[in-house]
Amino acid sequence: MSEYSVRIDEKWQRRWEESGLYRFDPESVDDKLYVLSMFSYPSGAKLHVGHWYNFGLTDSWARMKRMQGYEVFEPMGFDAFGLPAENYAIQTGIHPRESTWANIHTMRQQLRAMGAMFDWDYEVVTCDPDYYRWTQWLFLALYRAGLAYRAEAPVNWCPDCQTVLANEQVVDGICERCDHPVVHRNMTQWFFRITAYADRLLEGLDSLEWPERTKEMQRNWIGRSEGARIRFPVPERDAAIEVFTTRADTLFGANYLVLAPEHPLVDSMTSGDRRGAVRDYVERAGRKSEIERTSLDREKTGVFTGGYAEHPLTGERVPIWVADYVILSYGTGAVMAVPGHDERDHEFSRTHDLPIPRVIESPDGSPAPLPHTEDGVLVNSGTFDGMDSASAREAIAQSLADAGLGEPTVSYRLRDWLVSRQRYWGAPIPMIHCDTCGAVPVPEDDLPVLLPDEVDYAPRGKAPLASAPDFVRTVCPACNGPASRDVDTLDTFVDSSWYFLRYPDNENVTEPFDRDWIDRMLPVDQYVGGVEHAVMHLLYARFINMVLYDLGYVGFPEPFRSLTHQGMILGPDGRRMSKSRGNVVSPDDYITDHGSDVFRMYLAFGFNYIEGGAWEDDGIRATARFVDRVRRWVDALASGDMELGTGGDPDADAELAFVEHTAIKRVTEDAEGFRFNTCIARLMELTNALYRYESEVSPDRRNADGVHSATRTLLSLMAPFAPHFSEEMWERLGWEFSIFNHPWPEADEDKMVLDTVEIAVQVNGRLRGTVEVAAGASEEEIEAIARDNPRVATYLTDGVRRVIVVPGKLVNFVV
RNA sequence: GCCGAGGUGGCGGAAUUGGUCUACGCGUGCGACUCAAAAUCGUAUGGGGCAACCCCCCUUGUGGGUUCGAGUCCCACCCUCGGCACCA
CATH class of the missing domain: 3.40.50.620 (HUPs)
Known part of the structure; x- marks a missing residue:
């Protein structure tokens, strides 16, 4: 056939x-x-x-x-x-x-x-x-819940894609889509308040059956860290600079403050004589790309503002600097610099010749070299001297709280999700901008806001939809006055x-x-x-x-x-497939040659599913060979070319049933856990067992029931991996359509026990032979048989100190 | 730097709670069928030693340790991959 x-x-x-x-x-x-x-x-x-x-x-x-x-x-x-x-x-x-x-x-x-x-x-x-009607509905649902908001903020702009990007779409300062460097721009954009869910997104992970590394990635991305907000008063300006720190215990070592260049207080902290220098610095920092600003190995630049704050506990004057190693969007956009106990502040202080006081010693009292970033024992910290870091963090937070100058808080790395895109092919944001009413949601009944067809979608740095006047022009749902539609589209995420x-x-x-x-x-x-x-x-x-x-x-x-x-x-070269490398494997050619099931089955067999790996043509040939081996078996059976009797060769029958039921058990377990490669291995073993049975048992002694059962099991277990092939074989054997309506086989534990088992015999943990014993043999029997093994016996002449017997597995003589 | 995963034959990859390392397959050697080849079937195949073996030694990244017994557990280190990273 x-x-x-x-x-x-x-x-x-x-x-x-x-x-x-x-x-x-x-x-x-x-x-x-x-x-x-x-x-x-x-x-x-x-x-x-x-x-x-x-x-x-x-x-x-x-x-x-x-x-x-x-x-x-x-x-x-x-x-x-x-x-x-x-x-x-x-x-x-x-x-x-x-x-x-x-x-x-x-x-x-x-x-x-x-x-x-x-x-x-x-x-x-x-x-x-x-569909996108309801995507827009979703946007409005978030808007009504106060979870979608419009704000002006420095955003990631990809000059190549001509659109803004969410943080998640920027990888090491590079646009995830097109590999171009991303720059910062101030723009008014729509955000989803995902940060409000930071803790719950974190906690929810515990209940999920997800790969641990994936949960860990999300935890890293959310980046929760506990610390304190501390305010440094600036009496001259009647203001205060608020910093976030996880190391309140080092507060006495804070001898200057650093603001991010974009920090709103930069201007007001700057004294007249420093104005030019500060403005210069801020401007230069703003022009830097994301990669330039975050590259670790560059020198820490910064400029003194001329302004001073007051240390919240000592009252000492603390100079205020601006430096772009501080990031506006994390914490409060300002830090207290503790050069003795923070590597970055240390480096900055050395570059700018600032003093580097010590406030933490090693727990054993020895003054570890600075910067010393580990926890330790406080020194030079007034009444807190002698406390360990952990207790000091609490005590200092408490006295700050008493003075109204700080409180414990939690900071996240996660930022709100920027969802506007200045591109055409997406769902229009269902909002209308009215000069009198502001941003007004499109009434739900008016959804969907249809994406217009006639649009100049060449990227020009503004949203393509702005070029469709009929789309933009509308009336305000609130006041019926003239208004314009939001021209951005939603992030496809x-x-x-x-x-x-x-x-x-x-x-x-x-x-x-x-x-x-x-x-x-x-x-x-x-x-x-x-x-x-x-x-x-x-x-x-x-x-x-x-x-x-x-x-x-x-x-x-x-x-x-x-x-x-x-x-x-x-690719076959072990590298990521790409057209430019010319190592792309196209499924179509293989499917034409071998059929889709062989292709699918090779994918199942050739790799650990979770890990993947390099494509190998030899592997798909092997799979094709196996599928054909099964086909020949079925055809021989279906055509009656194979002679079958009614039994019996008890040993051979038991052996075949053993392989059959072991295969059921293990395929079921392995497929459940996405371990498809071992599933196919078990199918091959079962196939090998069938052929072995045929070659070792004379035709008149072959058990037709056993052969049919094992064949039926083989096809059933194979069906998920080779659905077309298995249906075909099932039909050729005259069994009822469809194989997928027949139940998954169940393993019979009784058949998975053999009369005799092979026992490993070790002497001092080294394998010295194997013996066959009855499956139910007692420890004494097993030991006796093992001692009788001539090769083993030669090692036991000096007497045996101890014997370990693991029934069904091994015997170990300690001599 | 921090966190996570992983290092097993010539290759892809297997190894329950610590219990015969290398299942299954590829490749390779030998044999059968054939005029021949392909296909197929059978058989052998971790490395080394030995004239040879039913023999011995070595072997799961490296070095130690625990144990009757370690790929698996513990300690230290090396390497690879992934995530985070001037995040205070």
């Missing part, structure tokens, strides 16, 4: 579609299992290996779950707004809407050819007005921060989703996607979900119960 090929793929894809096999049944919602792969951007290129690795193997996981009786919900959609379509439009003149929908169309076809269980009835496309809520109720036209229904369908039971979204998408989505929870729209605070990251498949 014919070999497995892409024609068989097509045959079964048709059957599945015609029979509606994978259609989600809402009636069975009580058994639902929501399995989600991160949806992708519809690029013009074909599906790449990464898509297959993510979607294909997540689908395999879901298929096993289906066979185990779950009503699997496995939707797919497209994160369709975004820059690539727009950049493509700028180059070619083809409208983003046109190219995007064309790409979606081809990508759907390719995803179908993958043979996954996606239920397209629940598809979601973020650039569809039926807003689109993807709630799509998983829309899937189960994607056709709802009256609300984004029905609360009761969504509470039954979510949280997502298993989410799978790349680790590159660890902060950004996964943090934003948690935030949005938590906000909706607080506002009563959903009944669960966390959207993704369990999360797995697939690794990355690298």
